[in-house]
Amino acid sequence: MRKIKVGMLGIGNIGKGTYRTLEMGRKKIEDTTGLSIEIVKILNRHPDRDRGIDIPREKYVTDAYDIINDPDIDIMIELIGGIEPATTYMADALRAGKHVVTANKAAVAANGRMLQQLAQENQVLLRFEASVGGGIPILNAITTALVSNEFTEVLGILNGTTNYILTQMAENGASYEDVLKEAQRMGFAEADPTADVEGLDAANKLSILISLLFGVGVSPEEIPTKGITTVDKVDIEFAKEFGYKVKLLASAKNVNGHVTCNVEPSLVSQEHPLASVNNEFNAVYVTGSAVDSLMFYGKGAGPLPTGSAVMGDVISIARKIEKGGAYDLQPHLRYDAGAVFDGEGANQYYVRMNVIDRPGVLGSIATTLGAHRISIETMTQRANPSSSRESMPIIFITYDVEKTVLDEAIREIRESSYVKSIENVLRVERIGQ
Template sequence: MKSIKLGILGIGNVAKGTYQTLELNRKKIEGSIGASIEIVKILNRRPDVDRGIDIPKELYVTDPYEIIEDSEIDIVVELIGGIEPATTYMADALKAGKHVVTANKAALAANGKMLQNLAQENHVMLRFEASVGGGIPIINAITTSLLSNDFDEILGILNGTTNYILTQMTDNGLAYEDVLKDAQQKGLAEADPTADVEGYDVANKLSILISLIFGVDIPPQDIPTQGITSVTTEDINYATEFGYKVKLLASAKKQDDVFSCNVEPTLVPFSHPIASVSNEFNAIYLTGNAVDDLMFYGKGAGPLPTGSAVMGDIISIARRIEKESDYDLLPLLRYDEKLSCIGEGQHQYYIRLSAADKPGVLGNISSTFGRFGIGIASMVQRAEGDEEKNTVPLIFIVYKTERTVLDEALQELVDKKYVEAIGSVMQVHRPAH
């Protein structure tokens, strides 16, 4: 039986999950390939640290090029994370004729096209299932079974940490800071949660999905991105009254030749399947013009779910090696000249204002919205407000408008002192059908 040899870069959560997945299901995995899988080297930059896993010490190397340049190794599995040096290591491995499997969304969002080109030039495979949605096989689905479809819109809950925080705020009425601390204690949030709570992690994943689904190359920094740090329990309670859940939603939409995308806290109607995705779970919802509505749901992180996705990529490459088939490229970055990211498009919005508690204020607000062409869909006025300032909260849901137009209208309300402060503005998702 042929032996397919792996070198793993990194010995963190996902590397250990990958090692454990292989050990857990080795017989089935090797049976499905028709060859044995052998991990021959693991990059461990601190070999003296207890990694909490029983791995033979002789597998550890401290120089990544002992793996990248090892002529015996067929597949390099990059699991160190971050843009650099991970990109350089992957590029050098591809140039050295190795197939590469990675879970690294940051490196792929930044350099996916370059790495894919290198794979093509060197007749090797680059696979990255675990980079979006952890254990959810979304990349495999959209690049194989769903290829015959055209998609107009995708929606995603792509970050378990923020979904956990928003779920706990919604279900238990807890404040953002308290839930974040709890999530950090439970290992569901990093010590430095910036990439998660500011939405950057989701923007990386959305950039990868957009390249695969729409063939548009949009770097994550060009995706309008807002995190969850300013979402309050007050807003979540009002959203509930209106019949919505607040979710950090990644969305991308194509209407004719116009493309819009963003990552931001969004009100999702209770009736939408994605509203029921709770805690650390992820989901991707998409509608194909042949297959219709689909939702992929599962664990977006964690050593074993992510290890399962990494092993899936290893198996698909190993089967080709075993059968001596030609290399196979994912249809990544089929750049479509016609589409360009034009920003956020038109959406409904939820707005919380604090306004003077006196007659005529509501009329002034609605006539200002009217002059900007903004229609009011629903409104709630609360009797209890800030007694000292003599203000009360006013909550609106307005019909579709551009965010820039809405911001101009809100600025005018503040300038004319019709409202004392803008509490919050969030997008409202309206399903197309």
């Protein structure tokens, strides 16, 4: 049995999960692939720290270049996260003729083009299934089984922390702040939750998906991104009443080569399969020219699900090494398919505001929206136990409108004497057909 030697950077939670996935699956892997895969060196800057996992001490190295420059190592796994020094290590490993597998969405979103170029020049493979959707094998499906499809749309619930928070707010009627604290206590949210709750993590993943699906480069910074910190439990309650759930959606469309995208809290129709994706689960819903609508659902994070995706990439490369032949160096990330990035695009929006309850208010709002050619699908003025004549909620849902046009109309409405506050503006996503 051919032995494939692997070096791994990082032995945090994901590193340990990857190591465990390999050990747990060793017999199955050998039976079904005929390959013996061994992680022979692991970068561990604190080899004396108890990691809570039984790994022979002699595997540990404290210098990444003990792995990068080791001619016996075929594949390097990068699991240290963050853009640097991870990008430099991966680039140097590719230059040294090693195949590279990474779970690092930030580095791939920021430097995927350069790393892919280096992989091609050095006739080696770069794979990053675990960078989007954790254990869900979506990137592999897009680049292999579904490759004959032109993709027109992707909708993703790509961040488990925010989905957990929104699910708990909906199920327990709790506030954002209370659920966040609980999530931090349970380990579902980081001490500094900014990258998750502000949508930056989802934007990194969406940037990768857009390149794979539509062949256009949109950096995470270019993606219009709004987090969940402004979602009020009142919005979740109104949404439920209207037949929606509130989810942090990462979405992108390709209409005749014009790619639009955003990451923002959105009302998702309860009929939509994404509406049943709860707690820490992720899902990616894609629409292709032949296959129509597909959804992939699973655990978007966690040591073992992420380890499953990392090992899937490692085994795929190991099979190619063993079989000989040329590597398929066609780039998975594409930046050349003739598509152009066209901003946020038109969407339906839910708007909640508080107004002074006096005759003519609804008509006045409708007139302002009409002057901006914004069509209203539904508008509701509704008293609730905490409302008074001085502060009455009005909710409306628009038909498709450019966000800039809506923003301008809302700016005008906000200046009206009867408007107390614009409470929230959220995207609306219907059943995908």
